[in-house]
Amino acid sequence: MERLLWYVAYGSNLHAARLDRYLRGGRPPGGLRTYPGCRDCRPPRRTVAGAIPGGVYFAGESRAWTGGMAFYDPELPGRAAVRGYLVTVEQFADIAAQEMYRPPGADLDLIRVAAETGRATLGPGRYETLLRVGVRDGLPMLTFTAPHAASEVEWTSPAPAYLGMLARGLREAHGWDVDRTTGYLADRPGVAGRWAPVALRALVMGLTADTRNHFTTVVGPDGRLLVGVPGQGWKLVDRDGTTRPVPLPAGADSEYGPQPVLIDDAGTIHGAVHPTEPVAGRYQDVPAVWRCH
Incomplete structure (x- = not known):
């Protein structure tokens, strides 16, 4: 037995x-x-x-x-x-x-x-x-x-990909919403005072698939996270939880925003953009490559 x-x-x-x-x-x-x-x-x-x-x-x-x-x-x-x-x-x-x-x-x-x-x-x-x-x-x-x-021991800040696993697990196991998940994680030693509140909330919203807010997230090979929402732009979340805005690639419609697919080792974003002007008479996403910084 x-x-x-x-x-x-x-x-x-x-x-x-x-x-x-x-x-x-x-x-x-x-x-x-x-x-x-x-x-x-x-x-x-x-x-x-x-x-x-x-x-x-x-x-x-x-x-x-x-x-x-x-x-x-x-x-x-x-x-x-x-x-x-x-x-x-x-x-x-x-x-x-x-x-x-x-x-x-x-x-x-x-x-x-x-x-x-x-x-x-x-x-x-x-x-x-x-x-x-x-x-x-x-x-x-x-x-x-x-x-x-x-x-x-000295407390240290968790990487976005790792903290995202916890966020997914809390939602999956406990059924918590974004506010409760964010609040719980924000109080943990190592996160408190190290992760910017906006970065933590963006991480939780993106990785818990809150489709009401249409967040998109991409995890880079170095642990960085690219988080965005249509009409509000994109932010790069570094390993220590700090954020900085990511400029849109040339010709991208800011209302729809770019659609990243991956971040390579050099920090280049590969994806697609919704153009501000029609291409061949149609508004359709076109391939794009741009830099995180």
Whole structure:
């Protein structure tokens, strides 16, 4: 009989498609790392949204995303929004191993220790500390984090692509709207005081697919984000959350705005524009290439 537990996600794995890269392998959109996947790549048996005492903060430098990484500190005030995935003990061991930059494939005795005592530490590295954060349906709820408290490290700003994964996950798991998602993220140490409010709101609106506002977003290979809305222009969101306007390419209609497709390594935007004058008697988008800066 398979042994099950709840894996409690509070960071980018709030987004189910992101967790799927740990289960089945592959590279998530906007990420720099390809994951080998689990021995058992089946999807979770169940998922539930919830909140646990404590908080989420951002620190360090992610090798997969650049920018700060999300960690959980049970001693922070408030409650952390989480998502529980019902997985096998073996799957949790493989997910944890990949987070620890260890090869999956070995069972972790720490899982039993954490389930029984509430805490177990494999080493000093990030995500090498397992915590039991509750019990549901008679099964332990486990997560992993850093061994230190939020107050013991310098907070760092998360990259747009990474923070966008959290925004997607919060909307997907909790059904939050733009205001609630933005407010929650804005209060996290590492985001507060570092991400400009307009940049954070633009990120959340764009990556949570709020079609009422017709936002379009493109993530560049260096983690920068291009965010725009018809009639309001475009802004480039840098890795530290600061923004700057992006001038329209020549001949573009400012009401409709350009339609970026990708940003290359040189910072060149490739896409299409809606012309101010008809082309061959028709108003249709035409290819365009322009610079971010």
